[in-house]
Amino acid sequence: MKVECRVNGERRVADGVWEGESLLYLLRERLGLFGAKNACEQGECGSCSVYLDGMLVCACLVLAGQAEGREVVTVEGLGRADALHPVQQAFVEAGAVQCGFCTPGLVVATHDLLTRIPNPTEPQIREALAGNVCRCTGYAKIIDAVQLAADRLP
Numbered sequence: 842m843k844v845e846c847r848v849n850g851e852r853r854v855a856d857g858v859w860e861g862e863s864l865l866y867l868l869r870e871r872l873g874l875f876g877a878k879n880a881c882e883q884g885e886c887g888s889c890s891v892y893l894d895g896m897l898v899c900a901c902l903v904l905a906g907q908a909e910g911r912e913v914v915t916v917e918g919l920g921r922a923d924a925l926h927p928v929q930q931a932f933v934e935a936g937a938v939q940c941g942f943c944t945p946g947l948v949v950a951t952h953d954l955l956t957r958i959p960n961p962t963e964p965q966i967r968e969a970l971a972g973n974v975c976r977c978t979g980y981a982k983i984i985d986a987v988q989l990a991a992d993r994l995p
């Protein structure tokens with residue numbers, strides 16, 4: 842089937858989409874957007890977090906066909922390599938990026954948190970990011986990064 846949606850503000854069309862295909866597969870394998878990572882494919886790790894019509898979702902749990910006519914924003918839509926989003930910059934500066942596999946999902950989830958709660962407490966940060974698994978950092982620097990981003994964002 843054909844799926845047409847807007848991704849990071851651009852109209853994108855994919856042909857030959859399989860009915861059981863995930864939004865994550867569509868983004869990575871058909872549209873060449875490799876920011877959202879493929880780890881568990883079971884909604885357990887958060888590495889594939891994206892926005893679908895402004896709602897934070899695990900792209901591995903959304904069917905590609907469900908994106909038809911809708912707006913998707915991935916980590917690529919938040920900032921560019923030469924103009925990082927303040928959340929991305931904070932992750933770099935706080936040392937919250939080690940292997941980096943979890944980082945795109947954490948950046949999107951943090952963006953969502955700070956949109957809803959501009960100055961979250963540490964328990965609120967931990968709760969909001971509870972669905973994002975990191976195997977490297979021990980999370981302390983991730984919390985630092987979220988607090989740094991919260992301090993900088995208007």
Ligand code: FES
Nearest residue numbers: 881882884887901
């Ligand atoms: S790959 Fe989607 S939650 Fe882990």
Ligand code: FES
Nearest residue numbers: 940943975976977
């Ligand atoms: S930095 Fe490696 S999994 Fe988080």
